[in-house]
Amino acid sequence: MTELFIGLMSGTSLDGVDGVVASFDGGVTVHAHASAGFDPALRAELLALNQPQGVDELHRAALAANGLSRHYAEVVRQLLSQTGLAVSSIRAVGAHGQTVRHQPGAVDGTGYTLQLNNPALLAELTGMPVACDFRSRDVAAGGQGAPLVPAFHAALFGRPDEARAALNLGGIANLSLLPGDHSPIRGFDCGPANALLDHWCQQHRGTPFDAGGAWAASGTVRPELLQRLLAEPYFAQPIPKSTGRDLFHPQWLAQHLRPEDLSADPRDVQATLAELTAQSCAEALRLHAPEVQRLIVCGGGAANADLMERLVLHLPGVAIDSSASHGLPPQQVEATAFAWLAQRLLAGEPGNLPAVTGARGMRVLGALYPA
Known part of the structure; x- marks a missing residue:
């Protein structure tokens, strides 16, 4: 019988939870997708806990974890309702959790x-x-x-005939x-994407995000600000490397803003942040894999038309597609990845790639809380 797994993902965008029911018999099949946005109080608390608080932080983190698990459970209920599946038909739920600190090494x-x-509460x-x-x-x-x-x-x-x-x-x-040959698969975090774009949009427009990137598209890139942002040492750091809101947070942006930036049209800062994402991603790709012929984009940023257009401008000769053109809509990819990691854990198979993370070897990843 086909084994079914649920994957849940709440990422650094902090916009809510995506969930899928998936199977992995000879390929990847998604049978259902559901999502739920965070209520404003939980989102604000998760965002705050990304930085040291100093006031009852452990207590607040534990309660936020409980609230997150309840959101996860709601998405699981939606998936079961959509599909008519019984609880017993799901082999396991892969739940990544919400990263609030990331300090490897x-x-x-x-x-x-x-x-x-x-x-434990989710189980x-x-x-x-x-x-x-x-x-x-x-x-x-x-x-x-x-x-x-x-x-x-x-x-x-991946395809054997195309990088x-x-x-x-x-x-x-x-x-x-x-790579299209037998070279090792590699991967790394490039830098900020929606985290800073959403922050600036919320601060100046009161909306959760810049829909389609229209606000950024109406602004003008500020070259001097862009160069200050690109001077961040992380961008030049060799791989393997990873990052998160520990580095790219509102205070990081604030320390690069000069009085002339703060007095400028806020659309121009938004345009500059979009350009920062597009340029840092494009430069990382050219540096580490100039042979790439096709770039497949997933995640919420794939719906940002302005950001996608900037990537096209910075990567001439590279075909740029949404993951939807390759069988899986952008908002489902990461949740499906954690269903896949749950399947790997239960099968006792490694889930990491040392060439990506720099680990000493392949490891079975994760812990299991029985039903």
């Missing part, structure tokens, strides 16, 4: 990665086994613990390099 040589989640609420904590084993083995999706991107998008790359534009942008 830092401080003591091992570092840590921290995802808010309460998988209680759903009656299903829950696979979680996928990053920690890779970090313990000397790796970055991220990105974890390149192996899945290779299974989904490809997959670009996920979530809160952070990450690249998976999928």
Whole structure:
């Protein structure tokens, strides 16, 4: 019988939870997709917990994890309702959790990665086994613990006759390099994507995001600001590397803004942030995989027409497609990846790629909370 897995993803964009029911018999099949936005209070708390708070932080983090798990359970209920599937038909739920700290290799040589989640509560609420904590084993083995999706991107998008790359534009942008020959698959985080774009839009327009990138498209790039942003040492750091809101947060942006930027039309800063994402992603691709012929884009940024147009301008000669053209809509890719990682855990198969994360070897990733 076909084994069914549920994958849940709440990424650095902090816009809510995406979930899928998927199977992996000789390929990747998504049977259903559901999503639920975060209520404003939970979103604000998750965003705040990305930075040290100093006031009852452990208590607040534990309660936020409970709230997140309830959102996860609601998406699971939606999926079961859509499909008519019984609880017993789901082999496991892959629930990544919400990353609030990511410091691989830092401080003591091992570092840590921290995802808010309460998988025990999720198992209680759903009656299903829950696979979680996928990053920690890779970090313990000397790796970055991220990105974890390149192996899945290779299974989904890789082709032996074409050098490809997959670009996920979530809160952070990450690249998976999928060579058409037998070279190792590589991947890394490029830098910010929606995290800063959404922040600036919320601050100046009061809307969660810049729909289609229309606001950014109406602005003009500020060259001096762009150069200050691109001078961030992370962009020149060799791979393997990973990042998150630990680095690319509102305070990071604020420290690069000069009085003339603050007095300018805020649309111009938005345009500059869009250009930062497009240019940093394009330069990373040219540097590490100039042979790539096709770039497949997923994540919420794939719906940002302005950002996609900027990528086209910076990557002449590279065919740029949405993942929808390759069998899976952009908002379903990451959730499906965590269903796939749950399947790998239960099969006792490795989920990481040392060439991507820098770990000492392949490892079975995750922990399992039985039903």
